Amino acid sequence: MATHGNPEPDDEACRQVLQILALIGDKWTIQVVGRLGDRTLRFSELHRAITGISQRMLTLTLRQLERDGLVTRTVHPSVPPRVDYTLTALGTTLLDAAVALGEWATTHRHEITDNRRRYDTTHPPRTQS
Amino acid sequence: MATHGNPEPDDEACRQVLQILALIGDKWTIQVVGRLGDRTLRFSELHRAITGISQRMLTLTLRQLERDGLVTRTVHPSVPPRVDYTLTALGTTLLDAAVALGEWATTHRHEITDNRRRYDTTHPPRTQS
DNA sequence: CGGGATCCGCTTCGATACTG
């Protein structure tokens, strides 16, 4: 393991992993991947399927996923233009891992919500007193 | 689980799950939880263990984890003051799930890195020339 | 030693307008 502040190769791997984990926490990435889990969708279908996302964010999210090789972007030279997005094999493995985490969240969400309520009522706002 | 885009009361659960997933993607949360995985640590130990984190961010991260019931905060009335942080049972289950995702990231990080390089060299910068 | 309060730059994101 990295012992001192030396930029060892280990350290870089850590940053890479952290960077990939950030994908999961991204507000939209998981929702897009989840929608593409069972079938191919076109841009407008994704846009309608995901409540509250803007075209800008959908574009940026898809671009990043394409860059990472998690989704495939297929442009059909037709009028009007049509672009299909599909999950790659790599993307599917990510979805599997994310689903596991989603199940954890689903299982414990009430517990966590209760903990928050209890904390908020127990601990007075610490600004002065 | 919601299979298709119906705005059901299910929607709130979805937001809760998303909110919890955001914990994972948080820059510091996973690192803190990971450090507390095997043993109890005090504030200064965590601060030294996690490279680059500020006291502010460490405090905020720990506060949130305490609020969610993932870590326990123990204040020892001594001079100088000493505060210990420990993972709760719930926190341990999160760590397990996160580790699985971390292994996914570790396994595929080279693949993803390569995909990015390939994408960056293949796709020219789209800002018109 | 373990934080709280404040200032402040930087990134992120939503809304809007425009293009092929």
Added chain:
DNA sequence: CAGTATCGAAGCGGATCCCG
């Protein structure tokens, strides 16, 4: 339909000072 370009608002995070 599927984007791109730009602008402005909001939030995150770092640096600093101070207190129990």
